[in-house]
Amino acid sequence: MKMIAVVYQSKYGATRKYAEWIAEELSCDLFEGKDIKADNLEPYDTIILGGGLYAGGVNGIKILTKNFSKFSGKNLVLFTCGLADPSDPVNTDNIKKSLNKVLTEEMQDKIKLFHLRGAMDYSKLSPVHRAMMSFACKIIEKKDQSSLTDEDKGMLASYGKNVDFIDKETILPLINYIRDL
Ligand SMILES: Cc1cc2nc3c(=O)[nH]c(=O)nc-3n(C[C@H](O)[C@H](O)[C@H](O)COP(=O)(O)O)c2cc1C
Structure with a gap:
């Protein structure tokens, strides 16, 4: 049985709502980013990280970027939550451009991205x-x-x-x- 963890960082609740739905749907563990350290994620095969978009940056992404080497061998998924409509490729391109600044090429190859639409x-x-x-x-x-x-x-x-x-x-x-x- 594969172990899955959903880790989220949410300022006003939109990302938290999606993270809760995802954890419920997959019957897996849910953690708030500020309450968890990378070492606590060691037992998991798959890590799903979610964060709200703030001026192009993803809230809470540091747990992934700072500890990337610890997560080798795991399936990594990142979902963003922002106001911009992700069905418009212009918006997803903008998010990708911002992510290029914080994710190395290796990280981008390894991390599967999804974009969800939030609230304000x-x-x-x-x-x-x-x-x-x-x-x-x-x-x-x-x-x-x-x-x-x-x-x-x-x-x-x-x-x-x-x-x-x-x-x-x-x-x-x-x-x-x-x-x-
Ligand atoms: C100061 C500020 C900057 C924001 N920047 C972006 C942005 O660059 N792109 C975007 O799509 N949404 C942006 N948003 C909207 C948030 O991503 C949206 O409200 C999201 O639902 C927040 O998720 P959270 O409540 O889980 O933190 C911004 C919101 C605020 C308040």
């Missing part, structure tokens, strides 16, 4: 995150409006609002990938 309730954002969103939107507003990407438009549309794109069905490709391993 502006009223619940921390002051720092509100300021970051405000700054990002001001930059977008200053751009030539005819050149805006769908991601830019999505950012402006969600500014100050409560948006929720969380969808349980979207975990299925990841679940099927794990089941086929």
